[in-house]
Amino acid sequence: MNKSRSRGYGVFLIPGVLASVAVIVVPLVMTVGISFTRWPGIGTPEWIGFDNYTRLLHDANFWASFGHILSLIVAMAVIPTLLGLLLAAVLFDYVAKVFGNRWASLLRSGLYLPQVLPVAVTGIVWGWILHPSYGALNRILDSVGLSSLARNWLGDPKYALFSVMAVMIWFQLGYPIVMFMSGLQRIDPELYEAADLDGANWWQRFRAITVHMIRPEFYVVLVTTTIAALKVFGQIFVLTRGGPSNATLVPSYFAFKNFFEKAQVGYGSAISTVLTVIIVVLAFVFLRLQTRADRSVR
Amino acid sequence: MTATATRSPVRSGPPAARPARQWRPTRFVVLMALLVLLLLVVAPLLVVAVNAVKSPADYAANGPLSLPRSLYWSGIVDFWNRVDFGRKLWNSFITSALVAVLGVALSVLNAYALGIGRIKGRVWFLVFFLVANLLPQEVLVYPLYYLSKSLHLYDSLISIVIIFTVIQSAFGTYLLSSVYAEFPTELLDAAAVDGAGKWRTLLRVVVPVSRPTLAVLFTFFFIWTWNEFFLPLIFLISNDNQTVPVALGVLQGDRLMDATTTSASALIGILPAMLFFLLFQRTLTRGITAGAIK
Numbered sequence: 076m077n078k079s080r081s082r083g084y085g086v087f088l089i090p091g092v093l094a095s096v097a098v099i100v101v102p103l104v105m106t107v108g109i110s111f112t113r114w115p116g117i118g119t120p121e122w123i124g125f126d127n128y129t130r131l132l133h134d135a136n137f138w139a140s141f142g143h144i145l146s147l148i149v150a151m152a153v154i155p156t157l158l159g160l161l162l163a164a165v166l167f168d169y170v171a172k173v174f175g176n177r178w179a180s181l182l183r184s185g186l187y188l189p190q191v192l193p194v195a196v197t198g199i200v201w202g203w204i205l206h207p208s209y210g211a212l213n214r215i216l217d218s219v220g221l222s223s224l225a226r227n228w229l230g231d232p233k234y235a236l237f238s239v240m241a242v243m244i245w246f247q248l249g250y251p252i253v254m255f256m257s258g259l260q261r262i263d264p265e266l267y268e269a270a271d272l273d274g275a276n277w278w279q280r281f282r283a284i285t286v287h288m289i290r291p292e293f294y295v296v297l298v299t300t301t302i303a304a305l306k307v308f309g310q311i312f313v314l315t316r317g318g319p320s321n322a323t324l325v326p327s328y329f330a331f332k333n334f335f336e337k338a339q340v341g342y343g344s345a346i347s348t349v350l351t352v353i354i355v356v357l358a359f360v361f362l363r364l365q366t367r368a369d370r371s372v373r
Numbered sequence: 374m375t376a377t378a379t380r381s382p383v384r385s386g387p388p389a390a391r392p393a394r395q396w397r398p399t400r401f402v403v404l405m406a407l408l409v410l411l412l413l414v415v416a417p418l419l420v421v422a423v424n425a426v427k428s429p430a431d432y433a434a435n436g437p438l439s440l441p442r443s444l445y446w447s448g449i450v451d452f453w454n455r456v457d458f459g460r461k462l463w464n465s466f467i468t469s470a471l472v473a474v475l476g477v478a479l480s481v482l483n484a485y486a487l488g489i490g491r492i493k494g495r496v497w498f499l500v501f502f503l504v505a506n507l508l509p510q511e512v513l514v515y516p517l518y519y520l521s522k523s524l525h526l527y528d529s530l531i532s533i534v535i536i537f538t539v540i541q542s543a544f545g546t547y548l549l550s551s552v553y554a555e556f557p558t559e560l561l562d563a564a565a566v567d568g569a570g571k572w573r574t575l576l577r578v579v580v581p582v583s584r585p586t587l588a589v590l591f592t593f594f595f596i597w598t599w600n601e602f603f604l605p606l607i608f609l610i611s612n613d614n615q616t617v618p619v620a621l622g623v624l625q626g627d628r629l630m631d632a633t634t635t636s637a638s639a640l641i642g643i644l645p646a647m648l649f650f651l652l653f654q655r656t657l658t659r660g661i662t663a664g665a666i667k
Contacts, residue, residue: 083571084490088498091483091542098539099505102516109515116515162410165403173400184654185411188418191650193600195622196642200417202625203635211420211437218438245414257589295548306509309602313622327603330511335607340515347512354507362503 198313
């Protein structure tokens with residue numbers, strides 16, 4: 076019966092496929108090809124086989140950049156998704172009911188605010204707040220007598236990555252909240268009423284109903300935020316440019332430097348290709364988990 | 374487990390009548406915790422707003438945390454004129470609006486074929502769009518840079534619109550296909566019985582019914598494109614073509630940028646985003662409430 080519906084729909088896919096080939100498939104194939112060459116961006120690329128990749132394996136910066144990504148996944152995907160799920164449930168199911176929708180949407184809007192700001196602006200704001208001499212954070216610490224806690228937040232290799240992580244949590248938290256709250260609207264209120272009748276408390280309802288029903292959104296949010304962490308560039312560019320002494324270097328910035336600063340397009344392509352392979356492999360793992368979860372629901 | 378213990382006492386009276394009463398002590402703890410969190414999130418922006426309208430002398434004397442002695446607008450006006458900010462606003466706006474409209478349209482077409490049409494090989498198409506959405510822009514940037522130069526589209530807003538329409542619609546297709554996969558069959562069957570063709574069904578049934586989701590997609594596409602930094606940084610090199618984030622981002626660390634000018638520049642970067650946010654806030658809320666009525 077699905078078969079009868081599936082005829083004649085292919086035509087709707089034509090513009091999407093053509094555009095994707097031009098903007099995504101062709102450049103992707105070219106980058107993978109260039110990764111096997113030495114090429115400064117002009118002239119003819121010189122074929123060097125896997126040399127760029129063997130060079131990567133011995134490049135400490137390359138390994139460091141991927142290590143930093145793990146921390147950023149915690150800050151951009153794990154913490155915001157879990158905290159966002161809890162906050163969305165509290166706002167939807169508790170604040171909205173006890174204090175009214177007005178409070179719930181006020182809080183949602185406020186927490187979502189950092190998401191709507193341009194990354195570059197975020198960088199300006201935080202770069203200034205965390206500035207060692209005239210930054211607001213160190214001034215606040217001074218004024219409450221905690222000047223011993225004042226740090227060169229972005230300039231000290233020991234703290235730079237943690238500072239960036241904190242900024243990322245601030246930046247990212249609103250996205251899961253909005254996604255989850257819109258997903259929660261799908262849940263039949265009768266489910267909650269039935270749980271109430273059974274005497275379930277808030278936490279039990281959260282675990283039994285919310286977490287279960289919100290699963291599709293949960294996967295989408297976890298997938299998209301993890302990808303965002305792997306691809307992070309703008310915040311690093313404006314906050315630290317990968318510094319100090321590569322303490323916050325990430326693969327995308329590492330590739331960017333090779334493309335446009337060092338004119339090592341082949342090496343930059345190899346870095347991008349490795350990053351892409353990692354992301355695609357991760358995606359397939361996610362996809363498998365998602366289909367398995369879908370099946371267990373049905 | 375505990376489920377049996379909590380299940381046994383049968384409550385008398387309607388349970389939903391006064392749930393607020395029992396929660397009273399917790400109520401304000403929860404609300405206060407949320408308000409503190411809200412304050413932490415919003416505080417950086419407040420600090421920026423306060424210092425953007427403070428004179429450099431006032432800043433030097435009283436630091437970043439005091440309220441301005443008097444409102445000082447020159448910092449903002451000077452910065453606006455120096456970078457021709459109106460031009461950057463228009464560039465950002467037209468790019469984001471075009472991408473949001475075209476991106477949603479492309480997502481709908483793709484998702485119609487994949488989610489509702491369930492065409493052959495749809496799983497592979499979905500995998501493709503998912504992967505396309507995952508790709509780091511770094512793996513596309515150099516060939517795109519190279520190709521756009523040979524097509525004379527380099528340093529032009531058109532190239533940015535085309536690229537982001539495709540990139541955003543990859544996400545839109547993925548999300549919308551899963552929404553359309555659960556599209557009520559009765560509505561489609563009813564349209565078919567009425568003799569509506571596929572285009573008519575799409576425009577008259579599928580798009581109106583899924584409008585809340587499309588509004589959310591539009592909002593995300595607009596904001597994401599407005600905030601994009603990496604590709605615009607590389608593609609829009611001339612002053613006349615820069616978008617707001619690029620214009621502000623490249624000025625960062627400039628020797629001319631003192632503390633109050635930095636705040637002023639941050640504030641005029643924040644304000645348009647806030648404006649769209651307030652506009653979209655309505656769309657989001659409306660979309661969400663409309664989705665609840667089923």
